[in-house]
Amino acid sequence: MMHIQLWKRVLILGVVVIGLIWAAPNLFYSRVEAHNDAVAASENAGFVSDEQQAAIDRWPNWLPNGLVNLGLDLRGGAHLLAEVHIEDVYKSRMNSLWPELRRALADQRDVIGAVRRVPGPDDRLSVEIENADQMAKAVEIARGLSTPVVSLSGAGQSDLDITASGKVMTIQLSEAEKTATDDRTVQQSLEIIRRRVDEVGTREPTIQRQGSDRILIQVPGIGSASELKALIGTTAKLTFNPVVGRTTDANARAGMGNVVLPSMDEQGVFYIVEDTPVVTGEELTNARPSFDQNSQPAVDFTFNAGGARKFGAYTAANIGQPFAIVLDNEVISAPVIRDAITTGSGQISGSMDVAGSTQLAVLLRAGALPAELTFLEERTIGPELGQDSIDAGKIASIVGLIAVVVLMVASYGLFGVFASVALLLNVGLIFGVLSMIGATLTLPGIAGIVLTIGMAVDANVLVFERIREELTRSKGPAKAIDLGYRHAMSAIVDANVTTLIIAAILFFLGSGPVKGFAVTLAIGIVTSVFTALWVTRLLMVVWFDRTRPKKIEV
Template sequence: MLQIDRWKRILIIGICLLGLLYALPNAFYSRVEAHNDAVARIEATGVETPELAAARDGWPSWMPNSLVNLGLDLRGGAHLLGEVQVEQVYKARMDSLWPELRRALAAERETVGAIRRVPSPEGTLAIEIGNPDQMARAVEIVRGFSNPVTTLTGAGQQSLAIQAQGATLTIQLSDAEKAVTDDRTIQQSLEIVRRRVDEVGTREPTIMRQGEDRILIQVPGIGSASELKELIGTTAQLTFNPVVGSTGDANAQPGLGQTIAPSVDQEGLYYILEDSPVVTGEDLVDAMPATDENGLPSVNFRFNPTGARAFGAYTSANIGQPFAIVLDNEVISAPVIRSAITTGSGQISGSMDFDQANRLAVLLRAGALPAEMTFLEERTIGPELGQDSVDAGKVAAAVGFVAVVALMILSYGRFGIFATVALAFNMLLLFAVLSIIGATLTLPGIAGIVLTIGMAVDANVLVFERIREELKTARGPARAIELGYEKAMSAIVDANITTLIIAAILFVLGSGPVKGFAVTLTIGIVTSVFTALFLTRLITVIWFERARPKEIEV
């Protein structure tokens, strides 16, 4: 008996209506995108301007607002290839090790004698001791700061390579530790770049490692490569350093273990600072734009427990002394400590506007890049190139759709019309799923959609041809239709499972664009099978129940 249970009918129609609902925002792409950006901006800043409110109200809040993201080749954007200067991390490790070694060796002054740091190449720590005959004891103390390397390739090796020559002790990272440090630096840089790009609300960026020390960054929708480079290239290294003194001479030579940094607010003023900071931006857990007591833009920050303890201990012991808030080797502010700051929070204020305060907060929340990144390749892809690709994809999809519809109607008549309706809903369901999962559509993805249009009617062709055959032997058209769907099922499932296997292989082994093609093809296969086996059958059953034909022609 040709029939479909009521609950199945409701389920099929419900899925099709949900597909229409979730695919609809893509028909109003610019309006929905402006709505999403406005909502995200209001939530991030807590400020609602008339422009943001108008953009937010441009799309109903109760409607779905998920969109199919357009890739770099469709929307335009920026492409960067950056190289991380991992050698800078070696220097930072040695600079941070020196204060601890100085304290440990100073505790053994009676044995090793006076100690001092002497000039050495970057990434190397050279210490001169007063009693060269006690070098063995000095080496033993330094070895106490070396740890075993925990990787398989570095098994049995220590983190520090120590050499003694005369009265000089030379310390640097071992080769095994450098390899571990390089990998950790690249992974940290990847995460920080990703967080910075995500903070400004771009959609579906591509951020991936290339080679040993390079990072590929592709961000659709951003204005230019220079804008992206400015966002990513800013190290945003925030430190709180003790102030040794100040000078008006930019060429003044600071002492060993000291550095000189210009003031942001006062031109011609330079601060001499201790090289080792009290706390760094790594101890920050939050940073938000705000206003100071004069209503001027500022940034409120908060330390983690470790940073709060270190900052509280330093300010308690140095009341009346100045300390510097340093951002990217520039002194933002150098206030005098009036009282101990033990709450773990503070404020950065100075010559900045609200946009600069928001940008600074973004950079501080994302953290500091562990090392400088130099850009080897940069490209700006104009949106007009992407629009040409979108237009060409629309034309290709439209031509394919019209050709398939014409062929189906000419070949199968009324049943071809049923297949055409199912094909239209197949496209709606495909875009609905792409929108819900936040997929990125690229040129290969458009190729997957066009291929899906051609493949979507394969199942219908199998069913209709099977119905033709059953009409010759079956008892009545109802039985012929029922047997047609039943006997075509195995062939349809087999054909689409093999295609799904190929799509899975493409997704696992392919690169970014190939994966986009595989995702689109996979979703298209699933939706086409659903519409061919269930939606066309429902349409056929509804027509048959109303018309009750004695004979049918396929």
Template sequence: MLQFPLWKRLLITGVTAVILLMAMPNLFYPRVERHNDALKTIETSGETPELAADVAGWPSWLPSSLVNLGLDLRGGAYLLADVQVADVYADRMDNYWPEVRDALRDERDTVGAIRRIDAPVGELQVRIGNPDGMARALEVVRGLSRPILTLTGAGAQDIEVSGSGDVLTLQLSEAEKRATDDRTLQHSVEIVRRRVDEVGTREPSIQRQGDTRIVIQVPGIGSADELKSLIGTTAKLTFNPVVNRTTDPDANPGARNLLLPSMDDEGVYYIIEQTAVVTGEELTNAQPSFDQNGRPAVSFQFNPSGARKFGDYTRDNVGSPFAIVLDNEVISAPVIQDHIPGGSGIITGQFSIEQSNELAVLLRAGALPAEMTFLQERTIGPELGADSIEAGRIATIVAFVAVLAFMWMSYGLFGLFANIALIVNVGLIFGLLSIIGATLTLPGIAGIVLTVGMAVDANVLVFERIREELKTARGPARAIELGYEKALSAIIDANITTFLTAVILFALGSGPVRGFAVTLGLGIMTSVFCAIFVTRLLIAVWFDRRRPKTIEV
């Protein structure tokens, strides 16, 4: 109806005003950005006069959500990393060895003595003392396998066991390798995201690409080298029994042992057992702290499983050294003084405060399940982003002016109503982007420019229908009412098909395509809202005031 009830007028006006209010901080982007950054810094590091001034630069009672700028607009770092998934196979076999050893020990009368021997990466080979017991050994080890709970690997087992002579070989099945690869990539993406989020960067884009690669884009970071130092460390923490200590870098560690350098004492090496007692995966928390001498350290806490294993080992090995190993370096090898039942402890070493903070971040975020090899790296300067913003701004202004001029010249006063709704429409897009915390990229600006051109399509359909109704000698009010009613189905049909296209682009596309799809989808929703409600409300208010006998569209 042309006559809007009061509740509907208030609802349309209220929704529009709230969303435009959410868009307003983007007009003062640098000031609001300093305000938000200062608040986050105060929460973590305390207040300073400079931070207090930045906080006071924007009223706390106003919204402060901003549209995040993507890598191509803000500058930052880009990395393409390849995850070495084969490393995980070797770790899985190492983890299987204690189970295989204990199971075969129970069958010693049949299989004889057992000994693990060197094998290719991803395989576990065990030599048994009695080759005639191979059939029983195979049966026992196959009983350790577990079913794979995936759609593609339904009914399959996670390991394959074979025997030749007196050597039993165990390796992951092909179905388990595929499942392991998928879990490794998902885990790596999540760990990288945690590490990047720890340093407070805005809206990083971390996505899987193909079977073994990850694309990492972090706006606002200084360089690709800085990003690599943050995420490139595996941060693999283990607690291993110490066999010996030496100064010979070429010393033979022996079977199933490792020779690792000391992080603190240059020229000192530790021979440790390869099988860890507890790993960093069982950590639940890590925080920077200080030891009893006031030196920077890192305190940690294990989960119940890790706490039990840590407690049992310290109870049974009082007086023995215990190596804390980080990325194949012994950072500390303290002697166990007493039973530690609580599953908590402290990592000491020659740390600076910054190093202890960084180590705590890495351990808290978790260890990367496999090493990453960086295939591509780029640093995008903020100057390029500024040029992109300027180009996008010019394109938007040109499109805006052209559309405004066309609508005014074509439809006169009604075109002016459509132009007001178009300005409101762009404000609504930025308001919604701020509300959902979306990231604006250069393709996203292209989506906004496209929306500016498409936004008036609905008004064109309505105005042309009003022209047709006026030709049938209907009154102005009835012509406007029928124009909106008869154009509504065409407006909805046209915009639904375009919105479905945006949804498909978002679901199947990569980062830049998704940025375009988000702004296009939001633009479609705001365009329909403005055409059906905002423009119609403007015409209704004007008609109530003027009561014209005739109108020209």
């Protein structure tokens, strides 16, 4: 035990040095952060400005530039709890089903007679047919439009429930399809919110589902909750709808299948448009801010192949007719189709500034939210409060570190010094590992580090006490140290493995803050065992080889 082979010494020192090098950028946090931001911004823009180059030059490229990301409670930022209006999706499904059902029933008009949609709840499609005695035929046609439910729990079931009473056939989503739709809607909202937040380059956001229809959003570093709401709270639902008419009466009769929408640019002007769009924003492949022919801010967009084909076919068949570009139930513009637009690209212009066109492009690229969000809770955490938490965490860590060092030195003398050096290296290794994996440090995470500082010397205490016991049995220094490490090993492994299991349980079953605590605790356990068993032992071996003491005191 008192002899460590050369390759093992090199390996131990190499791990320590690499860990400290990875931790070093955190000592120059603002400088490295500015370097990383400048690199990311220049890569996105495709060129490097003078200010960005100055920030890039402040940190050598050959050194690691990974940082421990600061969580919301340390950095400040915005916290939102949103509720997804899943019922909006039911309404959209019924509205999109109606044109298809109308065409299918029209093919059997000679048998069924005239068909019309009658008013009803938003989540249901009510259709009246002329010949009530042919209702079975109409139901059969409607059932032909249903599809199997795509979910494990609803396998083999139909996505539509169809009932008939007199001349009216009522269609709604089946319970199995509603369950699957609810899950898909929340998951889609999660992904779109994540894409929108990522588009603006924020650091380590927390976006996770809570309950059946709620989403928790925490974004460190953003200015305020209202700024975050403006980014993610807009559905950004873009559609291209045929124009039926134009009016100044907000309560004008639209007719079945039509809606009255206000104009964004023209005060007091309303457009009557078909409720079913020709093309939707879901078929966009790209959107970017630009300027129109009058040098006013605009947004250029491009459709995918399917969207381009439908848009081209519609514009070719409706030359001379207006069509409406609708964003979130407001008509941005209603140009007249002059020529067939077969290129699959176009431009949105109107009363917007450069910031507005940039944000609209971000929203369109990320996609439209499938349903509206209601924000149930919102908080803005200022950077000053986050700095107070960091300062408090620093004080707690330093006080704990000093207390442990004093106790170890007072209790074990020179061996306590060795344990204290290993403890300091352990803290550096923790930050090195956190930087390597890009972990986010929160206030509970700091608590995990403080707890690790107290626990890190446990292994040393076990070893030193066993060495004391061996010395009382008249064993020589070398033999006592050797047996001390050997006999304490099983207790050290048992204690740390059980703690590691607890950390794993906290990580997999806990929420965000609890996971942060579990991550730092688990990393601290691994690094503390490494420093206690190998770094401390290496220091003792080097000392022993140089001094060759005949007697030691622990």
